[in-house]
Amino acid sequence: MGDSGDELEWIRRSREGDSEAFGKLVASHQRMIHALTFRMTGSLADSADLAQEAFVQAYRRLGSFRGEARFSSWLYQIAVNACLNWRKSNARRQRAFRDWAEQERALHSDSHCANSGNDERTRCVQDALIRLPDKQRAAIVLTVYEEMNHAEAARVLGCSETTVSWRVFAARRKLKRWLKPALQQDE
Amino acid sequence: MNDFELERLLKSARAPDRTDDYWERFPRHVTSGLRRAAAVERSDGRGFPRLACWMAAAAACLIVGFAVGLWRGRSSGEAAARLAVARRFYREIEALFPNQIQAIVFDQRGARLILAENPDVPDSPPLYLRVCGPRGCQSFVTFSGQKIRVNGDECEVLADVSGNVMLVGSKLFWTGPGPGLAAGRLRIEAQALGYAL
Numbered sequence: 001m002g003d004s005g006d007e008l009e010w011i012r013r014s015r016e017g018d019s020e021a022f023g024k025l026v027a028s029h030q031r032m033i034h035a036l037t038f039r040m041t042g043s044l045a046d047s048a049d050l051a052q053e054a055f056v057q058a059y060r061r062l063g064s065f066r067g068e069a070r071f072s073s074w075l076y077q078i079a080v081n082a083c084l085n086w087r088k089s090n091a092r093r094q095r096a097f098r099d100w101a102e103q104e105r106a107l108h109s110d111s112h113c114a115n116s117g118n119d120e121r122t123r124c125v126q127d128a129l130i131r132l133p134d135k136q137r138a139a140i141v142l143t144v145y146e147e148m149n150h151a152e153a154a155r156v157l158g159c160s161e162t163t164v165s166w167r168v169f170a171a172r173r174k175l176k177r178w179l180k181p182a183l184q185q186d187e
Numbered sequence: 188m189n190d191f192e193l194e195r196l197l198k199s200a201r202a203p204d205r206t207d208d209y210w211e212r213f214p215r216h217v218t219s220g221l222r223r224a225a226a227v228e229r230s231d232g233r234g235f236p237r238l239a240c241w242m243a244a245a246a247a248c249l250i251v252g253f254a255v256g257l258w259r260g261r262s263s264g265e266a267a268a269r270l271a272v273a274r275r276f277y278r279e280i281e282a283l284f285p286n287q288i289q290a291i292v293f294d295q296r297g298a299r300l301i302l303a304e305n306p307d308v309p310d311s312p313p314l315y316l317r318v319c320g321p322r323g324c325q326s327f328v329t330f331s332g333q334k335i336r337v338n339g340d341e342c343e344v345l346a347d348v349s350g351n352v353m354l355v356g357s358k359l360f361w362t363g364p365g366p367g368l369a370a371g372r373l374r375i376e377a378q379a380l381g382y383a384l
Binding site for chain 2: 126
């Protein structure tokens with residue numbers, strides 16, 4: 001559904017164990033998966049590891065891809081789950097990072113995002129994303145950056161549309177509060 | 188401030204791009220990882236022992252066990268001392284270079300440190316490996332996913348959740364668990380360095 005003929009052919013050949021065909025699938029989706037894993041982790045190194053893990057899992061599960069959804073949506077689902085599992089396994093480190101980030105934030109207060117150039121503002125946004133609870137972050141990444149509607153995001157996240165809507169609403173409320181200085185600077 | 192403004196701000200923060208070289212290499216990196224994993228699985232399948240082999244091996248082990256027990260009793264003191272030294276080195280160096288240690292190598296020349304350029308080595312339990320061959324013994328403190336040189340061959344160290352360690356190189360494939368398994372003319376031991384640092 002929606003996948004190109006080339007892509008369907010690569011999927012078929014990958015299922016038969018053709019790693020070169022799978023390499024082509026990786027090449028055509030690697031940027032979007034890296035962007036997703038980066039927004040979920042905020043770390044270049046971790047996002048590369050998770051992108052690789054997502055593709056390895058995808059290869060192993062190719063048999064379960066029925067073509068009912070787009071291949072990219074199916075791949076998103078695997079990558080999001082890899083990120084959520086990674087977050088669980090790194091919970092202790094994340095807590096430590098969050099505590100540290102809270103302290104930093106308290107020191108710099110809102111002026112950090114208000115008096116900032118593009119790079120600083122990008123970091124502000126990424127910091128704010130990382131502060132969100134994992135599932136709210138995933139909902140924002142899929143609906144804002146990947147421009148999925150709530151129904152598509154619900155399929156990827158394995159929950160109801162209502163749940164996605166609630167997560168997006170809650171996340172937006174927090175992001176508006178945290179990013180208020182940066183928004184004001186834009187005006 | 189409305190949803191549209193927030194969305195515009197969020198989208199203005201682009202994910203960092205990587206070099207063309209990275210994008211070119213990444214698919215090969217994934218597919219070579221898959222091939223390596225498939226090779227390991229095939230090797231596991233070949234090594235699956237039949238019942239008869241198990242029975243013969245069990246009988247042999249009973250006899251050899253007594254001899255090994257006697258020998259290990261004498262050598263375990265030395266092994267414990269080596270492990271203690273490795274733990275001390277690791278503890279001190281990790282404090283100086285957190286998340287940057289790729290390996291600490293102990294050989295006839297002393298201890299050498301292999302550090303990553305940035306402090307981005309993923310958190311994982313430290314592993315202790317000892318490799319003895321015709322040219323002497325080398326010990327390593329390293330982590331799953333790192334590469335070490337064993338007998339001139341660059342090998343990747345892999346550990347599963349149960350702490351079983353594998354060494355995968357172009358000429359060498361070794362899998363634990365426990366000490367004393369030979370890979371060619373090499374004698375390799377691997378274990379978790381231990382959390383009680």
